[in-house]
Amino acid sequence: MELKATHVAVLEAADATEARSVDALADDTGEPPESVAGAAFDLAERGLVDVTERVEETVELTAEGESYRDAGLPEVRLYRAARDVGATDAEAVPMGEVIGASDLGDAVDIALANYARKGYGVVDSGEVTADPDADPDADAEAAALDAVAAGDAIDEDVRSDLERRNLVVVDERTVRFVELTEDGVTALMEGVEATDAVGQVTPEMLSSGEWRDAEFADYDVEADADVEHAGKEHVLRQTAERVKDVLVGMGFQEMDGPHADAEFWINDCLFMPQDHPARTHWDQFALDVPPMQDLPEDLMDRVEHAHREGVGEDGDGYHSPWGEEMARGVDLRGHTTSLSMRYLSGEQVGDLEPPERYFSVEKVYRNDTLDATHLLEFFQIEGWVMAEDLSVRDLMGTFEEFYAQFGITDIEFKPHYNPYTEPSFELFGEHPETGEVVEIGNSGLFREEVLEPLGVECDVMAWGLALERLLMLTHGFEDIRDVHGTLVDLDFLRNEEVVY
C-alpha cells in the first residue's frame, strides 16, 4: 500500500494495544501535532486506525485566587473581624466598626457580596451580624483554593462558584488518541510505502525547476474545508433591532440620552425619596465625577416641592430630607426611565402634545449579584405613551400586541409597587424549556407626583422590559451568561439566526 510520508510515519508509530495521544505521536514522528491529527483522520477514514477524543480540563488559580489563598478569603476576614468586635447572630455591629477591625482594604465589597451567601451572617442597613456557629476554618472555597494549588480535584459546585468569582480559571482542551485497527495491523504486515508524490508546491521547487519532474498527489475535492467564522451581528443586537422595528411599527419614536446621568433624572424626577434603599451604592453605581451643573432650576424646585409637600389638593410629600447636592450627583443609570423624564419634561425635544409615544432600547447598569438571570449591565426596552384617559387595559393591550410579534402570547400581570407609578404591574412570561414563570418587565401609570412637576397634564403609561429576558423566552436558553461575557455559548452566537 502506498501512503503519504506523514501517514506512513503515523501508522508506524501507532499501536494496536494502546491508544496513543496525538502529542505522543508527534514526538515520535517529529511531525507537528496538526499534521499528525490530519493524517490520523485520513487513516481513520480508510479504516486503518481509530481516533477517539477526550476533553481534558485543567483548573488554575487566578492572581486574585492566589492572593486570597495567602491572605484569606475576604468574607472569612470580614467574619473574623465581626466576631472580634463582638458580633453574633443576635448582636449586629455597625459596618464601619467591623471594617475598621479588618484588614480588608478594597476587598470590602467582595467580602459583603459573599458573606450572607456562605452563611457567615447578615448585612443589613449598615450593620453586620456574625453567626457564632459558622466555622471559617471549614470554608469549602478556601479549602478548594488550596486543593487547586496542589493540583487536586475539587467539587463541581465549589468550582463553579470560584469560577464565577474569577478566582480560578478552567481550561478545556480536546485530546485525541489514535489506535491501530486490525486492518491497520494487516496493512503494516503487508508493507506500506511512502509515495514520493508531492502534496504542496514550495517556492524552492518552483525556483529550482524541481516541480517539472515531481509527481503530485491527487487533489481531494471532497476533503472537508476549515469552517471560517466571519464576524456577524450579536443575537442580542439583532433582537434589539427587531424590537425597534416592532415599536416603530406601533407608532413609537426613539429616545436617546446619557448613560451617566444626574440622580435628578434617574431618581428625583421619579419621586424616589432620597433615603430610598435603592439609592445607595448597594444598588447603583455612583461615579466619582463633579456634580452635574446643567439642570433646569424651575423643574428642580417643582420636584423638590413634590418630595417635600406632595402635589394636588390632598397630596402629601415624603417630609423626608431632600438635597440638591444628591440630585446633582452622577450615576450610571439603573434604568432608562431617566430618558423618559428628560423627554417628558420637554428638556430633550421641547414640549410635547398628546398623543405621543416614545421608546428606547438601551443599556442600564445595576450593582446586582451576577447569576443565571442577572447581569450587572443589561438592555432595557423603555417606553411610554402620553394620551388622555389611559387605563390599565391600554397598558395590557400594548404589551399583548408587542409580545405577540415575538410569538409570546401568554403574558401574565401581577400588581406591583413603584414609587413613581400607580397602579404598577410586573410582567411575567413562561420559559419555553423549564416552564418556569420569568419576570420580564415592570410597568405602570405615572403618578401625579411625577407628572405635575414635569408639566404633563394628561396620562402617561410607561414600562421597562428586559431585552435579555425576551431573548431567553424566544430562544429557550436558561443562563443569561450564554449570550454575554466570558461564558458565552459560541456555537449559539455563531449559528443562531434571529427570525421572528
Ligand SMILES: N[C@@H](Cc1ccccc1)C(=O)O
Ligand atoms: N424603571 C422600571 C421600569 C418602569 C418604567 C416606567 C414605569 C414603570 C416601570 C424598572 O427599571 O424596573
